[in-house]
Amino acid sequence: MSDPDGERTSVTRRAVDRIKAMIADGRVGPGERLPTERDLSAQFGVSRSSMREAIRTLTTLGVLEARHGAGVYVTALRPADLLETFSVLAEVSQGRTLLEVLQVRRMLEPAATALAAARASAEDLDRVGALLDRMEGGPDTPCADTVTADLGFHQAIVASTGNATLAAIHDGLSSHTFNARVWAGHREAGLTAKLREDHERIHEALVARDPDAARAAATVHVLRVERWLSADLAGSGD
Amino acid sequence: MSDPDGERTSVTRRAVDRIKAMIADGRVGPGERLPTERDLSAQFGVSRSSMREAIRTLTTLGVLEARHGAGVYVTALRPADLLETFSVLAEVSQGRTLLEVLQVRRMLEPAATALAAARASAEDLDRVGALLDRMEGGPDTPCADTVTADLGFHQAIVASTGNATLAAIHDGLSSHTFNARVWAGHREAGLTAKLREDHERIHEALVARDPDAARAAATVHVLRVERWLSADLAGSGD
DNA sequence: CATGCGAAAGTGGTCTGACCACTACACGCT
DNA sequence: AGCGTGTAGTGGTCAGACCACTTTCGCATG
Incomplete structure (x- = not known):
């Protein structure tokens, strides 16, 4: 999203950026549901652990919201969130x-x-x-x-x-x-x-x-x- | 730290709170190093995965900083962090x-x-x-x-x-x-x-x-x- | 003796696969 | 038609292994 520096970047970091990009590109909008953790990890070619850490990051930032048993959703992306x-x-x-x-x-x-x-x-x-x-x-x-x-x-x-x-x-x-x-x-x-x-x-x-x-x-x-x-x-x- | 609500709280959330408490109590100060992920997970009685997610949360919030191969440190807690x-x-x-x-x-x-x-x-x-x-x-x-x-x-x-x-x-x-x-x-x-x-x-x-x-x-x-x-x-x- | 280098130990980072807790939905019963 | 109830599927947690990196310390070298 911001720094395409040449340094080796961590797997989790890349996963975070790819999800951010999905939102920025409008592939998933506010309130919509993301693919499952398992699907995303397969799609990005990373383990589910790393995928979870990426999701955890975005959850902490207020961008995503994980509902136990139901799925991961994009928040309304309101400033307050x-x-x-x-x-x-x-x-x-x-x-x-x-x-x-x-x-x-x-x-x-x-x-x-x-x-x-x-x-x-x-x-x-x-x-x-x-x-x-x-x-x-x-x-x-x-x-x-x-x-x-x-x-x-x-x-x-x-x-x-x-x-x-x-x-x-x-x-x-x-x-x-x-x-x-x-x-x-x-x-x-x-x-x-x-x-x-x-x-x-x-x-x-x-x-x-x-x-x-x-x-x-x-x-x-x-x-x-x-x-x-x-x-x-x-x-x-x- | 803040909400002692009666609801069942997730393992990771509890781990986050315990680390926050460690910092609030002054058991670890700004710039100091935390015990290893393995030690903390054993001490808190949670898996290393959950411990890592807790650390990831606090890293995202700018409270902790993980240095690959070196350990996890408390940041200076400055506004920029x-x-x-x-x-x-x-x-x-x-x-x-x-x-x-x-x-x-x-x-x-x-x-x-x-x-x-x-x-x-x-x-x-x-x-x-x-x-x-x-x-x-x-x-x-x-x-x-x-x-x-x-x-x-x-x-x-x-x-x-x-x-x-x-x-x-x-x-x-x-x-x-x-x-x-x-x-x-x-x-x-x-x-x-x-x-x-x-x-x-x-x-x-x-x-x-x-x-x-x-x-x-x-x-x-x-x-x-x-x-x-x-x-x-x-x-x-x- | 000082110095530099390399091996080893220890750390966070990633992967795998299994199981648990919870939700949603469809099926069958009343 | 309405309502439980079971089941499939989801996120949450766990365990143990290996990889990448940093640090440290001992050894060989000057």
Whole structure:
């Protein structure tokens, strides 16, 4: 698919590439069933073990799905399928990498929020509004639900751009654990009100269908989190 | 590690979880070597085949790295390691999803190019310049090397932002196959000169260390490709 | 004594063929 | 016609063998 390097390539690797090629060429489409492992291994001239490892690879990548006793199928190949493995990043990231992740979000979220302001349907806005209410529900003590609502708030916004790929990537860059840290940190500093303001400002821009305002509001918000993290990391020794 | 669901779980899955746990518990750290496949399979009470599939899974996820004849090692667990799987997206995407991918690139690349204009080192700029020359090497007949140089050109730019996470995500959104289609399409329409202009404009902005110009040049470029794809998809039936 | 080379041990990679667990489907029974 | 039930076929697991490669160590050589 990508590197036709002259090096000797492993049997399994070649099998993976051939299956990928079958999908890329349209010989098998999303949702369709592949030949059996035994057939494929015979067809490719490899052992069933190697064939299985190739299938295992593509299963892990979210391209194939093996159903015990029924066969191997190509997934819908939706971005969400292929980016599922992606979500570990935000979870395992620490320190500098976390800053890098936020920097990427600072590039994506303003643009995405602006797009959402232009494209969101009425139902989308209702959903976003409901999550905003849920976030503000409690008094001054952010609980687990606040964090979840926060996560959902941003995800709902990005989802309402209608770009599933964008949504999947954004979700991979967000994590519940990190959000919880942000809220905890802001509560200690008595700054949860600032976060609420940010969210309200974003929501208002969306409802007003004002992309520029939405972009600005999102930028302010991500920047606030980024600076907090910066300070937090510096404080506890980078 | 995550889901202790009551369902019967496959042998291989359990093996995957046990290795993950070994890493999470710190029993093996980044860069360290695991016991041999034979030892692990004996220790976990599974066959070597299943053990191999478990290792294959974690290798695919970028957590482990198998060196033929030498052993299995834990990777450095850097973002680039974990996001390698990401590249499948661009490889297997078609039609609408491809448009979505480009839309995400339109958000990332201008920002990344602007950042690169501010941050790139002299060596970074040399590397980018060399790739630009290589891209323009041939006369009017873009060959495989042109496509490769194109890919490298953009990757080098993003890499020179110093944000490895950003670079890894960007690389995942690019693909040799897609780039080849773009060049082929533009050659048919006699528009390869436009692509060259775009690249030169971007390079100039970087050398001039002008973030605004860089952002604009990158936007123009991605937009051109996006519009071409739009037309191409419409032409050959969505 | 230092050095280079080659044999050997140990590792991941591949193959074979068998059996198990599960699903789907068609057949026969009610 | 409806419903179990058996059976063929699928992916999942196992065992043991051999191949390809890397590393290491001892031996011969300078």
